[in-house]
Amino acid sequence: xxxxxxxxxxxxxxxxxxxxxxxxxxxxxxxxxxxxxxxxxxxxxxxxxxxxxxxxxxxxxxxxxxxxxxxxxxxxxxxxxxxxxxxxxxxxxxxxxxxxxxxxxxxxxxxxxxxxxxxxxxxxxxxxxxxxxxxxxxxxxxxxxxxxxxxxxxxxxxxxxxxxxxxxxxxxxxxxxxxxxxxxxxxxxxxxxxxxxxxxxxxxxxxxxxxxxxxxxxxxxxxxxxxxxxxxxxxxxxxxxxxxxxxxxxxxxxxxxxxxxxxxxxxxxxxxxxxxxxxxxxxxxxxxxxxxxxxxxxxxxxxxxxxxxxxxxxxxxxxxxxxxxxxxxxxxxxxxxxxxxxxxxxx
Ligand code: SF4
Numbered sequence: 001x002x003x004x005x006x007x008x009x010x011x012x013x014x015x016x017x018x019x020x021x022x023x024x025x026x027x028x029x030x031x032x033x034x035x036x037x038x039x040x041x042x043x044x045x046x047x048x049x050x051x052x053x054x055x056x057x058x059x060x061x062x063x064x065x066x067x068x069x070x071x072x073x074x075x076x077x078x079x080x081x082x083x084x085x086x087x088x089x090x091x092x093x094x095x096x097x098x099x100x101x102x103x104x105x106x107x108x109x110x111x112x113x114x115x116x117x118x119x120x121x122x123x124x125x126x127x128x129x130x131x132x133x134x135x136x137x138x139x140x141x142x143x144x145x146x147x148x149x150x151x152x153x154x155x156x157x158x159x160x161x162x163x164x165x166x167x168x169x170x171x172x173x174x175x176x177x178x179x180x181x182x183x184x185x186x187x188x189x190x191x192x193x194x195x196x197x198x199x200x201x202x203x204x205x206x207x208x209x210x211x212x213x214x215x216x217x218x219x220x221x222x223x224x225x226x227x228x229x230x231x232x233x234x235x236x237x238x239x240x241x242x243x244x245x246x247x248x249x250x251x252x253x254x255x256x257x258x259x260x261x262x263x264x265x266x267x268x269x270x271x272x273x274x275x276x277x278x279x280x281x282x283x284x285x286x287x288x289x290x291x292x293x294x295x296x297x298x299x300x301x302x303x304x305x306x307x308x309x310x311x312x313x314x315x316x317x318x319x320x321x322x323x324x325x326x327x328x329x330x331x332x333x334x335x336x337x338x339x340x341x342x343x344x345x346x347x
Pocket of ligand 1: 111118159
């Protein structure tokens with residue numbers, strides 16, 4: 001049995017139900033120890049009978065791969081229409097877990113360094129399909145007492161462009177914030193930089209105050225357009241204008257924007273590229289540059305040579321730019337950044 005939305009299904013069957021009952025119903029899906037509708041003691045016997053066939057997870061099938069270091073797990077999830085997506089569980093520096101979720105089947109953005117980009121776009125994921133990626137990992141950890149139990153962070157960095165599935169991503173975040181202990185600063189939405197959607201987000205009074213990361217990958221317009229087909233001539237200026245509005249709106253909060261920057265050998269990791277990035281970062285202001293080691297996804301690119309990477313990073317640091325380097329995890333199970341692809345989804 002597949003339902004587009006469990007909550008909608010409940011509402012359709014019990015339209016007179018007060019809102020607290022809806023909340024009880026939804027909360028049960030996040031309550032440790034409850035693994036079926038039949039176990040929901042907050043529901044009446046009749047309700048449990050009516051709803052008993054609701055799937056506990058929306059996925060008919062899941063295959064889980066474990067990295068050699070046992071610090072990264074990747075789930076290849078089959079959806080009700082036989083499409084597949086991937087979600088990743090990674091141990092973070094504090095020993096807790098970060099879940100990376102997908103928001104679409106495939107992706108239309110076609111970034112040339114990303115395996116998902118080669119799949120093309122198939123469809124948006126529903127709220128239940130995104131929420132259940134998190135729930136899948138909660139149950140996975142519950143069943144393995146030898147692993148640390150806490151998931152503290154969620155990143156929308158899996159397959160797809162989250163802001164192209166705006167409403168479902170927003171509802172997912174609201175659901176997570178309502179029923180888990182994960183706070184908004186522990187949730188990061190990573191976008192290729194869809195300016196109209198970023199603008200919509202700024203105008204949206206109810207958009208949750210989660211962290212944002214923009215995939216920049218070059219502050220040189222020609223280089224950026226070459227590696228990211230979704231870019232365009234005046235993108236950087238538009239992004240700058242947007243960040244000004246963002247900081248104006250959130251002036252009272254301690255906020256910075258993160259720019260993601262995948263390091264591609266001789267493509268965007270030269271000294272000239274570092275200078276362009278420094279200049280752009282200075283114009284933006286409160287920005288953190290997150291340098292990402294390139295993970296092999298095909299023959300077009302090579303990862304930055306260690307000395308080039310270090311040189312680039314130092315140039316930024318010496319110029320006073322806040323810079324971090326992302327740790328590569330799960331590359332042995334193709335779970336690292338940019339490696340998520342599922343063959344049979346290819347058009
Ligand atoms: S990097 Fe993100 S936006 Fe670009 S193709 Fe891959 S999934 Fe899509």
